[in-house]
Amino acid sequence: xxxxxxxxxxxxxxxxxxxxxxxxxxxxxxxxxxxxxxxxxxxxxxxxxxxxxxxxxxxxxxxxxxxxxxxxxxxxxxxxxxxxxxxxxxxxxxxxxxxxxxxxxxxxxxxxx
Amino acid sequence: xxxxxxxxxxxxxxxxxxxxxxxxxxxxxxxxxxxxxxxxxxxxxxxxxxxxxxxxxxxxxxxxxxxxxxxxxxxxxxxxxxxxxxxxxxxxxxxxxxxxxxxxxxxxx
Numbered sequence: 003x004x005x006x007x008x009x010x011x012x013x014x015x016x017x018x019x020x021x022x023x024x025x026x027x028x029x030x031x032x033x034x035x036x037x038x039x040x041x042x043x044x045x046x047x048x049x050x051x052x053x054x055x056x057x058x059x060x061x062x063x064x065x066x067x068x069x070x071x072x073x074x075x076x077x078x079x080x081x082x083x084x085x086x087x088x089x090x091x092x093x094x095x096x097x098x099x100x101x102x103x104x105x106x107x108x109x110x111x112x113x114x115x
Numbered sequence: 116x117x118x119x120x121x122x123x124x125x126x127x128x129x130x131x132x133x134x135x136x137x138x139x140x141x142x143x144x145x146x147x148x149x150x151x152x153x154x155x156x157x158x159x160x161x162x163x164x165x166x167x168x169x170x171x172x173x174x175x176x177x178x179x180x181x182x183x184x185x186x187x188x189x190x191x192x193x194x195x196x197x198x199x200x201x202x203x204x205x206x207x208x209x210x211x212x213x214x215x216x217x218x219x220x221x222x223x224x
Contacts, residue, residue, distance in 0.1 A: 044119060044202070044214030045158070060211065092157060099210050103148070106157035 004028050006107035008093050014113045015083050023078040023110050025093030033096045034076040035104060036060075036068060038089040045092065051076055052099050083114045117141045119215035121203050126221045127193055135188045135201050135218045143208025149177050149188045150202040152217065158202055162188070190220075198222045 006027045015021050027034065032053045037045040047060030051070040065087060067079045076095075080087055091110045096102040118140045127133040139147070146165040150158035164170055164179035164186060176189040188201055200217040207213055 042216055044216045045204075045212075046214070047211060050211070103160045103163065104212065105160070108157050 006093060006095055006105060008091075008107040008110050010110060011108070012111040012113075014115060015080075017084055017114055018082055021080050021083060021112075023080075023091055023093075023112070025076045025078070025107060026074050027076075027093075027095045027105075027107075028074065029095060029097075029105070030073060031095035031097050031105075032073070033099045033102070034070065035094040035096075036066070036076070036078045037092045037094065038062065039092060039109075040089050048078065048091075083112075085114045088112060088114045117205075117207065117213045119203055119205060119213055121201075121215040121218045123216070124219045124221065126223060127190075129193055129195060129222055129224050131193050132189065132191050133193060133220065135190070135203075135220065137186045137188070137203035137215060139184050139186070139203070139205045139213075139215075141205045141207045141213055144181060145206040145208070145210055147177075147179055147186050148204045148206070148212065149175075149186075150204065152200045152202055154199070161201075193222050195222050195224070 009024045035050045036048040046062050048066050049068040051057045054073045093107040094104040096104045120138045149161040152158040162177040169178045174191045179186045200219045202217045203215040204212045
């Protein structure tokens, strides 16, 4: 199985432009997550979804939005990108939200200029 | 606030044993995870502890002391492929993962 896929692999974006990072999983996991990873910092949760149709805000949600129309897809949108959003973005999923292990996609490296 | 502390970098020799420590202060505790992340790749799951004690999985073991807010990851018989960052994460009272910044492990021949 593919597990979790993310697209694009990398992107350079002009400040002020919008962009959607795609995330798709084929494991039928209920919960999905978006993290950003910056040098010297731990992974930080942006948004999460415990099940299709619901979303929640994580630690650093400002400037980002998500939707969860179905079980498989969890896109992350930057409405108007700023240079501080330059980061590596990881999507993850887990079967549930209790003690379940999270499984990560390969990441998207985003540079905002 | 919530805090996870790990050493930034460690160096060890191929074939040796290394212990990576993690201390945490979080609002609630619902388990501790260790992940491995090779440079440029995604984190991958290594171990999970929710009760005090040692969990062993082949060359890797993870220990937890909830009363001390402390865990360690023990890697035995180090191989060059073990060169990676090791991430400690704690699940808090809201069942969200709080992540440490990771420990970069360098293995020398």
